[in-house]
Amino acid sequence: MKKRVLFLCTHNSARSQMAQGLMNALLSENYEAFSAGTFATSINPFAIEVMKEIGIDISNQYSKNFDMYLNDEFDYVVTVCDNAKEGCPYFPGGKEQFHKKFEDPASFSGTKEEKLDKFREVRDKIKDWIVDFFRT
Incomplete structure (x- = not known):
């Protein structure tokens, strides 16, 4: 039976969405990942773009508020930002x-390419952590 993992962040727009996509793509034999936010908004298009670059399509995912999962059980709940941990x-x-x-790539300002570079950096840090922490 797959273990269920919920990734939480503030807006469920980038970090938690990328974590969900990464886990479901890389470790789907053992885990099923979900994501939500304390104040859900919408998925950041830069998150979709940098995930697509590594062959993972998260364009069908959508931003959800964590209360939709309050009656569900998860083996692991992971907060990926301080605001979500506090909230x-x-x-x-x-x-x-x-x-x-993980640093919020959406808060970074710069050119489009500089923003994409920040999203790539955070995506890769999330990927490395998920693989290191959850691989059995």
């Missing part, structure tokens, strides 16, 4: 809860 310090359906802070 949701305890998730009732989570067997284990972890915090792994």
Whole structure:
């Protein structure tokens, strides 16, 4: 049986969405990933673009508020930003809860290419952490 993982961040627009896509693409034999936010908005187009660059399509994912999962059970709940950790310090359906802070690429300002570079950097850090932490 696959373990269920919920990634939480503030807006469910970049970090948690990329984490969901990465886990479902790279570790789907053992895990099923979901994502949500404390104040859901929409997926950042830069997140979609940098994920597509590595062959992972998250364009069909959508931003969700964490309360839609309050009645669900998860083996792991991972907050990927400090705001989500503070806004949701305890998730009732989570067997284990972890915090792994990643920089918010959406808060970076610069040219389009500089923003994409920041999204790539954060994507790669999330990927490395997921593979290192969850690979069994």
